[in-house]
Amino acid sequence: MSHTTTLNQLRNTIRHGLEPEQPQLFQLWFSIEDEHIENTQVDAWHANINQFQLLLDTFADVIIPSQWRWQCLDHIQRPLIRLSRLVSNANQQQQLKQLLTELRVTSHYFK
Structure with a gap:
């Protein structure tokens, strides 16, 4: 089984x-996500935003x-x-601020 298949299965499971x-x-x-992130700041940025969004959507x-x-x-x-x-x-910086606002509003709504 490839890392990509495993990663997609983990994302789906979570x-x-x-x-x-x-x-x-x-x-x-x-x-496994860390293994897939290229060594660029842009790739790391997008990967972490995607992780945040998956966790927030699941919550x-x-x-x-x-x-x-x-x-x-x-x-x-x-x-x-x-x-x-x-x-x-x-x-x-603005994008991070928006994510924090989204988290604050979402977590408040679902408590």
Whole structure:
């Protein structure tokens, strides 16, 4: 099985909460994601935004088991921290600010 297939399966498993009793899947997913990120700031930026969005979308999906949704919220700081370290211009700073606002509004709505 290729890393790409494994990565897509992990994304799907996380997004749909298919194994809510397996929180270690987050660390596996992050490590495989890291292997796929090219050595450019732009690639790392986009990969972390995609991770953030997958975790936020999963958290906001009320069909997903609640313990899995909260695990997603617990892990969302990882891509946010990485994004804060990658900011290199005003546009990225604004984009990060929008993500933080989206997280604040979403997490408030679903509490």
